[in-house]
Amino acid sequence: xxxxxxxxxxxxxxxxxxxxxxxxxxxxxxxxxxxxxxxxxxxxxxxxxxxxxxxxxxxxxxxxxxxxxxxxxxxxxxxxxxxxxxxxxxxxxxxxxxxxxxxxxxxxxxxxxxxxxxxxxxxxxxxxxxxxxxxxxxxxxxxxxxxxxxxxxxxxxxxxxxxxxxxxxxxxxxxxxxxxxxxxxxxxxxxxxxxxxxxxxxxxxxxxxxxxxxxxxxxxxxxxxxxxxxxxxxxxxxxxxxxxxxxxxxxxxxxxxxxxxxxxxxxxxxxxxxxxxxxxx
Amino acid sequence: xxxxxxxxxxxxxxxxxxxxxxxxxxxxxxxxxxxxxxxxxxxxxxxxxxxxxxxxxxxxxxxxxxxxxxxxxxxxxxxxxxxxxxxxxxxxxxxxxxxxxxxxxxxxxxxxxxxxxxxxxxxxxxxxxxxxxxxxxxxxxxxxxxxxxxxxxxxxxxxxxxxxxxxxxxxxxxxxxxxxxxxxxxxxxxxxxxxxxxxxxxxxxxxxxxxxxxxxxxx
Numbered sequence: 001x002x003x004x005x006x007x008x009x010x011x012x013x014x015x016x017x018x019x020x021x022x023x024x025x026x027x028x029x030x031x032x033x034x035x036x037x038x039x040x041x042x043x044x045x046x047x048x049x050x051x052x053x054x055x056x057x058x059x060x061x062x063x064x065x066x067x068x069x070x071x072x073x074x075x076x077x078x079x080x081x082x083x084x085x086x087x088x089x090x091x092x093x094x095x096x097x098x099x100x101x102x103x104x105x106x107x108x109x110x111x112x113x114x115x116x117x118x119x120x121x122x123x124x125x126x127x128x129x130x131x132x133x134x135x136x137x138x139x140x141x142x143x144x145x146x147x148x149x150x151x152x153x154x155x156x157x158x159x160x161x162x163x164x165x166x167x168x169x170x171x172x173x174x175x176x177x178x179x180x181x182x183x184x185x186x187x188x189x190x191x192x193x194x195x196x197x198x199x200x201x202x203x204x205x206x207x208x209x210x211x212x213x214x215x216x217x218x219x220x221x222x223x224x225x226x227x228x229x230x231x232x233x234x235x236x237x238x239x240x241x242x243x244x245x246x247x248x249x250x251x252x253x254x255x256x257x258x259x260x261x262x263x264x265x266x267x268x269x270x271x272x273x274x275x276x277x278x279x280x281x
Numbered sequence: 282x283x284x285x286x287x288x289x290x291x292x293x294x295x296x297x298x299x300x301x302x303x304x305x306x307x308x309x310x311x312x313x314x315x316x317x318x319x320x321x322x323x324x325x326x327x328x329x330x331x332x333x334x335x336x337x338x339x340x341x342x343x344x345x346x347x348x349x350x351x352x353x354x355x356x357x358x359x360x361x362x363x364x365x366x367x368x369x370x371x372x373x374x375x376x377x378x379x380x381x382x383x384x385x386x387x388x389x390x391x392x393x394x395x396x397x398x399x400x401x402x403x404x405x406x407x408x409x410x411x412x413x414x415x416x417x418x419x420x421x422x423x424x425x426x427x428x429x430x431x432x433x434x435x436x437x438x439x440x441x442x443x444x445x446x447x448x449x450x451x452x453x454x455x456x457x458x459x460x461x462x463x464x465x466x467x468x469x470x471x472x473x474x475x476x477x478x479x480x481x482x483x484x485x486x487x488x489x490x491x492x493x494x495x496x497x498x499x500x
Contacts, residue, residue: 088316090315090316091316091397092396092397093395093397095395095455113487114484116484116485116487204398218313219311219312219313219319220311222313222317223287223288223311226315226481227288227289227481228481230396230482231481231482231484233396233481233482234452234453234482234484237452
């Protein structure tokens, strides 16, 4: 087996706000790791045999890698904009492929059925046409001009609105969603899904948000996002096959699945196959 | 009535569900249980030394046990849910209310372990959860033989609401409900009640929507 390209990517391994000297035992792609606050006040991550792993602290989380990342963690310029509320949503473990967790995040068609009366509602089930591209310069998957009718798009939304979205995949297990911001037209709310691959069929999901919302209490913002994600969790744990199929012969996508198709193509192109099924079985 | 609430907590959901079914409006006070552990903070520990949620406050009355909340809500607004017309009925309801704690301690703890990474011996919890589910399945089968659709009577009572959430969410902790047909039928009956509300992981019955009417001439 050749070295998997995903070894050299950055992954979230804990909340920066919960770092302590006692440390937290977790895993990264099958390797047991420990995340703790070092004597010098910096985050330390150690892997098997006590080897020191790369570390950075960004977007509310500690990030590490089982390999040697060739570039810095992806940028989210909006995260540094003044006036945003930064929301640590907390970890949720899911018995599914880390790639499946990201793919589900990119899907809009399930909103009326899984997030009923929040992110969607029957009979407004149509996914209108949108644009998808793999941006060569940034080497990222982007979906733009995504529009969907939502009964309660955000905690700050009063009643139903047609919400506009952009989706971005800057790393194999991370996705960023830009979404119409009800209190601040012209700006985008930032909602992310950072996925820590524990094994090919097990992951810890760390949602995080950077929102323009001065009204809603922090706990309500956390609960809104936890509600959405835990509604997805039982669906994710029941997907078949468990690993994300990258063989085009495996499934017949529809036009609403364009983002998923581009994501899978991008994963395959880079050899990002940890949690994927390469040949249809 | 004020409920200290966590949206992912099945015990909090019991109180929300009972209030919705009884038509009681609750004043919800969200608690940052995860990741903030606010339930272990000074404000809530002063209210409930056990450090658990939900907590229900109504004037001077402070309740910290979800079964007591169900009884209080029902007694106030929907006494038929108490199921205490005869000594036998009242005892059956109490039997299942007490039993519901075993579901919390087994299936509930397994769910916290598998979903929110709380400590616990998962194999022991899954074993205890399975034992409790088998007992519940047997109880429901006996009820069917008596011609009754719910746990204690032929109508829903607080006993059903006490047991339903942790059972319905068993798959979150890695316990499948596939081997329990009576439990699945009972779950459908509860989800079909007027005024039923859902929580994350417990989906509403989409299939209760009217069937599409076939066009004339279709096969």
